[in-house]
Amino acid sequence: MIRVTLPTHLRTLAGVTGAVELRVEEPITQGAILEALETAYPMLRGTIRDITTKERRPFVRFFACGEDLSHEPADASVPAEVAAGTEPFRIIGAMAGG
Amino acid sequence: MSEVRVLVGTRKGAFILRSDERRKDWTVEGPLFPGWEIYHITGTPSDPNRLYVSQSGGWFGQLIQRSDDGGKTWETVGNEFLYDGVPGTHQWYDGSQHPWEFKRVWHLEPSPSNPDSVYAGVEDAALFHSDDGGKTWRELPGLRDVKGNLWQPGAGGMCLHTIVLSPDDPNRMFVAISAAGAFRTDDGGATWRPVNQGLKSEFELPDATAEVGHCVHSIAMHPSRPNILFMQKHWDVMRSDNAGESWHEVSGNLPSDFGFPIAVHAHDPNTIYVVPITSDSHHFPPDGKLRVYRSRSGGEEWEALTNGLPQENCYVNVLRNALAVDSLESCGLYFGTTGGQVYVSADSGDNWMPIVHDLPAVLSVEVQVLL
Helix, strand or coil, X not given: CEEEEXXXXXXXXXXXXXCEEECCCCCCEHHHHHHHHHHHCHXXXXXXXXXXCXXXXXXXXXXXXXXXXXXXXXXXXXXXXXXXXXXXXXXXXXXXXC | CCEEEEEEEECCEEEEEEEECCCCCCEXXXXXCCCCEEEEEEEECCEEXXXXXXXXXXXXXXXXXXXXXXXXXXXXXXXXXXXXXXXCEEECCCCCEEECCCCEEEEXXXXXXXXXXXXEEEECCEEEEECCCCCCCEECHHHHHCCHHHCXXXXXXXXXXXXXXXXXXXXXXXXXXXXXXXXXXXXXXXXXXXXXXXXXXXXXXXXXXXXXXXXXXXXXXCCCCCCCEEEEECECEEEECCCCCCCEECCCCCCCCEEEEEEECCCCCCCEEEEEECCCCCCCCHHHCCCEEEECCCCXXXXXXXXXXXXXXXXXXXXXXXXXXXXCCCCCEEEECCCCCEEEECCCCCCCEEEECCCCCEEEEEEEXXX
């Protein structure tokens, strides 16, 4: 199972308290994780990436295993630890504002 | 005894204020959707427990929430606002053309007869409709055919912020857009035409009487006189006696005719209310005095309503969706400020009291009377 952590606002929206666990078909890519997440929690559609273009929203970032994956293409494989479920795929709200 | 429910949208969540018809003692519930911008929370006339919320934010975009139990529980419904076909372009600040881009929903207007039918006014300006309780949305693209390429965003964005449904003709409605003007449809939204004749924007437009481009801030109508409209424009308070075919100014003796909201008394269609603001560059009341102005003559002659409102050192604003009128026998008025106060008057504006002092900046105020 893939583990995904969400920022506070999206945890509230999805009605979850901790990391969510998702079954994701291989190949396990960033896009496949987000697809599985939005299927399991349809209220999140449009909040992480654009509904139509699937582009990441500007103030949302993706991290895993200490790396910023935000600019990786959607079809790039995620780190092996994420695919194995030992490390979470982290979705966070970027630090922004003033 | 009736219950009064005031629905307040703020920069950081929604609040529901409740009282009985005396409107003296209030309970405050919230924040709902804490941390999110709530541009509008509104009830449905034909099912008061059906509420709709526009929930948005810079991080996570636009959501629509719906409640079927008066705000106790909420369901996230559809947030797919896709412009019809190729969206095209509108005028940008530098005069170039810029693609239409969806940003947020400013206003939700439910049908008076069908709780599943609701309109959404959005930025970049367009009108959407849902006939399934907000699950799916379809644009009414004929509106943007009305010289949409000449529309230009104002300082607050190019937003469709006002939707007025005609009570005597289900095919007629009015919308207002900053900075494009007022528009009317007589065929249920298929086709539209500008209704801006008589508006003058000397300092904002190269052609002061242009067909489109005026910065209309809000429009109000009394249901008993659907052909009479009142408008708060960027500058100027205006009136139309022929369903928008032409407008004339009724600013009269107001201390400033700049402002955002306008409202009509529930039982006297000739009594109207505005909240004058100093100017387009000074978004606060003249002289630091928060005054609602009332005209009992449909404009021109105005009186200041000050009892219970701060009359010194007050520098808040009242935004276009933040003034509401209830339907009780002694008509109640409500408004919220950018300083987070929500005020109520239970006697048509003669006397005011704050319901809450310290909410986040108020974006919208609506009121429901529950029998």
